[in-house]
Amino acid sequence: MKYFVFAIAAAMTMNAHALSYRAQCIGNGGKMGIVLYTDKDKLVMKYGNARGAIDFPFYEGTVTKASLPFIKMAEKELAEIDQEVTVTWPVEKCTFNEESPLLMSCNGAGTFLVPEKTKLETYTFMTAMSKEDSLSYSYDIFKIRWGIEGENLHHSIVMPFDPKNCIAEFKK
Numbered sequence: 288m289k290y291f292v293f294a295i296a297a298a299m300t301m302n303a304h305a306l307s308y309r310a311q312c313i314g315n316g317g318k319m320g321i322v323l324y325t326d327k328d329k330l331v332m333k334y335g336n337a338r339g340a341i342d343f344p345f346y347e348g349t350v351t352k353a354s355l356p357f358i359k360m361a362e363k364e365l366a367e368i369d370q371e372v373t374v375t376w377p378v379e380k381c382t383f384n385e386e387s388p389l390l391m392s393c394n395g396a397g398t399f400l401v402p403e404k405t406k407l408e409t410y411t412f413m414t415a416m417s418k419e420d421s422l423s424y425s426y427d428i429f430k431i432r433w434g435i436e437g438e439n440l441h442h443s444i445v446m447p448f449d450p451k452n453c454i455a456e457f458k459k
Contacts, residue, residue: 364437
């Protein structure tokens, strides 16, 4: 995973485009990471997970007997997403927030580069920040939401992170 983060950081420094966006989140004790960066007219998203497909999230919310068939379908449809994924979106399909660079979104068709020749499609990628307050604790949570179209279902993948494990930078 250290090599993954180093390789992405090196690639990000080579970007000489006028609009520059870079973000990174690390989770699962450093075993999983997402990196976003602009490269000319594309936004590149790289997902890496040392644990592979066994650790890729399929579902957010309460799991019931009624939801189990959908989780099994997600497991089958998303089986190609393993240790590495690379997707690009045209930068003009993305929106960035200068005041809070972790907040961004891409809407419109993205292109899977890895896995190659996949039938999966993606049209949305967005981030959100929320705060949970209770009588005994309060904490912030950063979520990445990624829409992936399978053969039978739309999969809304949610990956939560501690915001302390994320960085982002945006320059016009």
